[in-house]
Amino acid sequence: MTQSLKTTVLAQAQMLDFYRQMTLIRHFEERVVELFGKGLISGSTHPCIAQEAIAVGAIAAVSREDQVLATYRGHGQMLAKGGDPKKIMAEILCRGTGYCKGKGGSMHLCDPEIGFLGTNAIVAAHIPIAAGVALANKIRGNGLVTLCFFGDGASNEGVFYETANMAALWRVPLVMICENNGFAISVPVEKAVSVKDIAVRAQAFGFPGEAVDGNDVLQVYEITRKAVERARRGDGPTLIECKTVRWERHSAISAGKYASREEMKRWQKTDPIPRFRAHLADTVRVSGAQLESIEREAREVGDQAVEFALQSPPAAESELAEDIFA
């Protein structure tokens, strides 16, 4: 598996930026889990730990103006799209300084200024919405592309199929990115998906579907870049299945057991971050000092976000009944 990392040639600066983003997302999410443990987050949070390579690799393939829609497990995507860590953390803690004034919380993040058109807490519901955004791009001829992230579980929902059909019929500039992390809460993908690769489901609708190692940031980047080009050319949607594995609980409040300790340990060996780090150190020959400085910086940014959020006031009571209507 590690071999594929070596095949992609990218500017060193860009690869270091991938590494910076991945370490930031990891640290950010670890701090979120820690804050939850301390009782500082009401509600819950769905960490994207172990899935950083997908958010970073895929979003690197689009511009700031292109749109991204994601799920409740979407902190990483928003960070990768250029979201301000402070305002994301503040939103997760339901603070007034958060992106959505503290009324959305961990599962409802949005900033149209950076083309981030929201995370959604109803499984798969955002897939047709993302396709509608892509349709708007097509009608306006603005050349923009929409990325839609969702899980393996979401690929079993009816709207996934309806959208795939309509997106293909209307050739909308949409890239559907399925993060197959092996589970929908506790249900293993083998028990829920009738085929080995979710990617093949695209065939039924006449557009390309490709499965890729989701723990390989460079492969995710490369395959998304091709899908984005195809969409921009006007050739329609692509389905990309990024295979990874979730070794964190589904959400911070999920108590049930879904795998053995041994399995978890085994899965952790697929961690995309040390793997990419090894690639950078061994193949690209980035010095240990440089990597450490990136890691330190990522930690600082994450910690500052936590500081900012903790010092921010909660969502203002006067705001609670605002923003219902225009």
Place this chain on the structure above:
Amino acid sequence: MRQITYSQAINEAIREEMRRDPNIVLLGQDIGSYGGTFGVYRDLFEEFGEERVRDGPLSEAATAGFGIGLAIAGMRAIVEIEFMDFSTLVLDAIVNQAAKMRYFYGGKLKVPVVIRTPAATKLGLGAQHSQSLEAWFMHSPGLRIAMPSTPRDAKGLLKTAIRQDDPVVFIEHVRLYASKGEVPEDEYLEPFGKARIVREGSDVTVVAVAMMVQEAMQAAEELQKEGISAELIDPRTLAPLDRETIVRSVEKTGRLIVTHEAYQTAGIGAEIGQIAQEGAFDYLVAPVKRVAGKDQPIPCGTLQEKVFPNRDRIIEAVRDLMAS
């Protein structure tokens, strides 16, 4: 003034708005040159073309999602659901997405989507093509809901619906499509949240929606012959609902009947009755009455008449109320 049908009025509203604003896109099924299930979209495909009049597959849930996507991307979408009964398939898009998005994103997105759908009562098509489900949507904060009963209101309210930045459920009525009424030739808009007093009266207030406005009007004329003066109010929009006009009328008459074709239990009549209790309790001289659809699946053919309210049931209810 010229007279046109309810269906033509809706068609005109959409045509005029689409000419004015190139951002408006229509989504639905059978909306191409076929002109929509009930012909409401006649000639729109010819005028605006397939890019803006998107005749799509039978995928109601995704179609509504596409509409929301267009809306949050800065366009305006009108989604047609062929019968209101099928809105069951788009409830998530309407109730969990369109209605709440602006709120949970802290005002960062607006969702100007109109879901047009006919409450299909009285075609005789039975239990799955005859329902009026407006109460479900009224139970969902974040939506605007219109339910016009005349061509004039249909056109003016629809234009307002299309221009506003909030999601709107626009409920039409199959049996009203062919009904004619006066509609100004010049541009006009009708406001949401403003009830229409269809007929003034002093003994009893009748609040009616959609098709029941006509039935209630006939009932009122009949009752007048017996010396009973009924005031008839058409709320026109259910969200926002013009509580004030209803309460003021009940203060005057002391009696209230609410009539709708939808099932009685937890229907809008329950809500409107409660509004009267809260706002005009001291003025009520009799209990609030509902003349509504029976709480049972709707049978097919002419048997349906047994479960729907009508002019005679309203008259009976008013007489009861006056006697109590």
